[in-house]
Amino acid sequence: MPHLTLENVSLRYDGGAPVLSNVSLDIASGEFIVIVGRSGCGKTSLLNLAAGFLTPDSGRVLVDGRPVAGPGAERAVVFQNDALFPWLSTAENVAFAARLAGVAQAERRRQADRLLDIVGLAGLGDRPIWQLSGGQRQRVGLARALAADPAFLLMDEPLGALDAMTREGMQDLLLNAWHQSGAGTLLITHGVEEALYLATRIIVMAPAPGRIIRRLDVDFGRRRLAGESARSIKSSPTFVAAREDLLDSIFEREAA
Numbered sequence: 001m002p003h004l005t006l007e008n009v010s011l012r013y014d015g016g017a018p019v020l021s022n023v024s025l026d027i028a029s030g031e032f033i034v035i036v037g038r039s040g041c042g043k044t045s046l047l048n049l050a051a052g053f054l055t056p057d058s059g060r061v062l063v064d065g066r067p068v069a070g071p072g073a074e075r076a077v078v079f080q081n082d083a084l085f086p087w088l089s090t091a092e093n094v095a096f097a098a099r100l101a102g103v104a105q106a107e108r109r110r111q112a113d114r115l116l117d118i119v120g121l122a123g124l125g126d127r128p129i130w131q132l133s134g135g136q137r138q139r140v141g142l143a144r145a146l147a148a149d150p151a152f153l154l155m156d157e158p159l160g161a162l163d164a165m166t167r168e169g170m171q172d173l174l175l176n177a178w179h180q181s182g183a184g185t186l187l188i189t190h191g192v193e194e195a196l197y198l199a200t201r202i203i204v205m206a207p208a209p210g211r212i213i214r215r216l217d218v219d220f221g222r223r224r225l226a227g228e229s230a231r232s233i234k235s236s237p238t239f240v241a242a243r244e245d246l247l248d249s250i251f252e253r254e255a256a
């Protein structure tokens with residue numbers, strides 16, 4: 001089973017104050033790990049280390065026990081404002097890597113349509129990108145990331161730019177995409193409810209220096225996948241209590 005491991009990583013930018021100090025984290029396939037924490041605690045820096053965009057000052061980043069030297073196709077990254085190519089159709093954006101790899105047009109289209117179906121955009125393959133809404137574009141970005149059949153999916157606030165209603169729908173879509181792809185997933189969010197709803201494990205970070213202060217296993221997403229409604233889950237006493245507990249951790253408040 002593929003593992004993406006951060007082993008005692010520490011990081012400073014340009015010799016400044018430590019941004020991450022001795023952080024260890026393991027992401028296995030089938031896991032949905034969500035990182036929460038106050039602004040500036042190093043969440044994005046951690047994701048950039050996992051993606052291979054940054055190199056730690058000490059510690060190691062490993063895929064299946066082998067050190068990574070940079071970005072790799074097995075670790076797909078979805079950004080908040082995904083840069084899609086406006087001159088390509090929706091389907092061609094999804095299949096962009098396949099196009100570079102020389103996959104024939106008909107085959108690219110078949111792959112793209114399958115992925116557009118997974119992200120709820122069936123039938124929109126021929127649309128120009130500029131005719132899609134913000135939420136739809138975000139889904140194209142997700143479909144494009146899934147196109148590489150990555151072992152790991154790394155997402156930095158992927159729903160941050162969306163309005164609340166669209167965001168709730170997209171949470172279900174992320175759950176389904178995660179479930180269907182089986183990719184080990186790492187997601188950063190500022191939404192505490194979003195974290196509880198999506199994660200199999202929540203990692204709470206604290207700043208100065210950025211470090212992990214809590215790991216919490218949850219199963220609300222699995223309840224959703226088993227058919228319980230989002231409303232029923234989010235209004236259940238266990239969910240509400242977990243939300244308060246998590247907020248206490250994030251703001252390092254003493255439980256009353």
Ligand SMILES: Nc1ncnc2c1ncn2[C@@H]1O[C@H](COP(=O)(O)OP(=O)(O)OP(=O)(O)O)[C@@H](O)[C@H]1O
Pocket residue numbers: 013019037038039040041042043044045046
């Ligand atoms: N390229 C950079 N050069 C110098 N300092 C940086 C750089 N990127 C981030 N930092 C600093 O490192 C710290 C952690 O930043 P990071 O973006 O990882 O935190 P974050 O938890 O993702 O924040 P937010 O929730 O606000 O997005 C912050 O103090 C930030 O100012």
